[in-house]
Amino acid sequence: xxxxxxxxxxxxxxxxxxxxxxxxxxxxxxxxxxxxxxxxxxxxxxxxxxxxxxxxxxxxxxxxxxxxxxxxxxxxxxxxxxxxxxxxxxxxxxxxxxxxxxxxxxxxxxxxxxxxxxxxxxxxxxxxxxxxxxxxxxxxxxxxxxxxxxxxxxxxxxxxxxxxxxxxxxxxxxxxxxxxxxxxxxxxxxxxxxxxxxxxxxxxxxxxxxxxxxxxxxxxxxxxxxxxxxxxxxxxxxxxxxxxxxxxxxxxxxxxxxxxxxxxxxxxxxxxxxxxxxxxxxxxxxxxxxxxxxxxx
Amino acid sequence: xxxxxxxxxxxxxxxxxxxxxxxxxxxxxxxxxxxxxxxxxxxxxxxxxxxxxxxxxxxxxxxxxxxxxxxxxxxxxxxxxxxxxxxxxxxxxxxxxxxxxxxxxxxxxxxxxxxxxxxxxxxxxxxxxxxxxx
Numbered sequence: 001x002x003x004x005x006x007x008x009x010x011x012x013x014x015x016x017x018x019x020x021x022x023x024x025x026x027x028x029x030x031x032x033x034x035x036x037x038x039x040x041x042x043x044x045x046x047x048x049x050x051x052x053x054x055x056x057x058x059x060x061x062x063x064x065x066x067x068x069x070x071x072x073x074x075x076x077x078x079x080x081x082x083x084x085x086x087x088x089x090x091x092x093x094x095x096x097x098x099x100x101x102x103x104x105x106x107x108x109x110x111x112x113x114x115x116x117x118x119x120x121x122x123x124x125x126x127x128x129x130x131x132x133x134x135x136x137x138x139x140x141x142x143x144x145x146x147x148x149x150x151x152x153x154x155x156x157x158x159x160x161x162x163x164x165x166x167x168x169x170x171x172x173x174x175x176x177x178x179x180x181x182x183x184x185x186x187x188x189x190x191x192x193x194x195x196x197x198x199x200x201x202x203x204x205x206x207x208x209x210x211x212x213x214x215x216x217x218x219x220x221x222x223x224x225x226x227x228x229x230x231x232x233x234x235x236x237x238x239x240x241x242x243x244x245x246x247x248x249x250x251x252x253x254x255x256x257x258x259x260x261x262x263x264x265x266x267x268x269x270x271x272x273x274x275x276x277x278x279x280x281x282x283x284x285x286x287x288x289x290x291x292x293x294x295x296x297x
Numbered sequence: 298x299x300x301x302x303x304x305x306x307x308x309x310x311x312x313x314x315x316x317x318x319x320x321x322x323x324x325x326x327x328x329x330x331x332x333x334x335x336x337x338x339x340x341x342x343x344x345x346x347x348x349x350x351x352x353x354x355x356x357x358x359x360x361x362x363x364x365x366x367x368x369x370x371x372x373x374x375x376x377x378x379x380x381x382x383x384x385x386x387x388x389x390x391x392x393x394x395x396x397x398x399x400x401x402x403x404x405x406x407x408x409x410x411x412x413x414x415x416x417x418x419x420x421x422x423x424x425x426x427x428x429x430x431x
Contacts, residue, residue, distance in 0.1 A: 038310075041310060041311035041312065042309060042310060042311070044305075044307050044312055045307045045308065045309045045310075045377060046309075048307060048368065048375055048377055049377060052340065052366065052368055052377070055340075056340070151310075152308070152309040152310050152379075155309075156379075160411070160415070163411075164411055167411065216338040216339065216340055217337060217338065217339045217340070218339075218340050218341075219325060219326070219327055219330075219339065219340070219341045219342070220326060220327060220342060224342065225340060225341075225342055225366070228342060228366075229366060232365075232366075232377075232379065235309070236309055239309055
């Protein structure tokens with residue numbers, strides 16, 4: 001049975017912890033808002049980009065020599081997996097769920113007889129995967145996702161790492177795994193193929209657009225534009241994934257810290273109860289001692 | 298029929314400009330392009346340079362783009378730029394500093410390859426930015 005002093009100490013320490021977790025929750029919620037805003041602002045570019053790509057891609061897809069960034073290298077041996085996680089922990093199952101998903105993916109790809117290479121974005125992903133998949137990790141990009149503002153230039157850097165590898169012919173296809181932001185309390189583990197490019201299916205609106213499309217003038221030719229558009233598109237896709245990931249991270253952290261705060265509150269209640277009970281017992285014991293002492297005289 | 302041209306400049310990070318205007322002049326890869334209302338549909342590559350937005354006969358806004366893509370359709374004119382800088386409120390000294398840095402980076406690259414290409418591109422962008430003040 002812990003002594004009164006021990007109990008008092010524990011109550012104090014849990015109170016301190018609660019202060020920290022509730023502060024972290026507030027910080028996470030404000031960061032979440034910012035991350036959401038950023039994701040919102042980045043949307044128009046990505047949307048226009050994919051619309052443009054869909055038009056161009058349809059025109060060039062049947063070419064015998066489609067650029068590798070569009071159609072892959074034609075072989076299907078080496079797959080590059082970009083694992084996007086957070087730099088920091090304390091956000092519930094956020095990082096571990098991505099790591100688990102990545103591991104499963106690697107196994108599935110290996111079962112298909114493919115070779116896998118990994119680029120880790122975010123420190124936690126590297127830490128989690130290093131133990132069992134350490135020899136697959138080719139590169140690590142850190143201190144990008146924990147920046148105050150996620151910059152496009154950073155996504156571009158990652159994209160260049162990918163394009164360089166394609167040009168060198170060391171990889172045949174590429175995808176990214178991240179958490180897609182659904183709402184503050186839920187996000188969804190997502191695998192997104194980056195190369196070959198997943199051209200959006202022709203929806204009704206797109207078909208309508210396509211009719212107007214036939215009239216488009218291209219300056220210079222489609223192929224030249226496509227050559228430039230593809231690397232940019234890759235960077236934008238990565239940028240978007242990172243933004244979504246950042247928003248999910250903050251959402252997950254908020255939820256984790258919220259439940260931690262609540263748990264701390266409950267614990268304090270229980271500890272206070274047993275503290276009071278013990279204090280009462282001690283008082284009663286002392287009284288009995290006094291009374292029985294007086295009787296004995 | 299609209300008598301104004303809908304113009305949008307979008308960077309990956311946010312929407313930089315969204316205006317109704319009379320004419321847009323932009324630096325196409327193969328020469329400058331002037332876009333008026335009801336221009337025929339067009340997709341063009343942009344080189345680093347200045348985009349001028351006209352209201353009536355006057356230039357209302359000048360924006361620097363580091364290259365990108367332009368799409369003109371019946372709904373308007375959309376520029377997808379990797380980087381866009383409004384020129385008012387941007388100092389020439391800053392542009393020159395950027396050129397210096399880009400040149401130094403290029404000097405650091407010794408071997409041929411994609412790294413050098415990128416450094417050369419950065420110098421070109423910075424040169425165009427300085428030229429925008431001339």
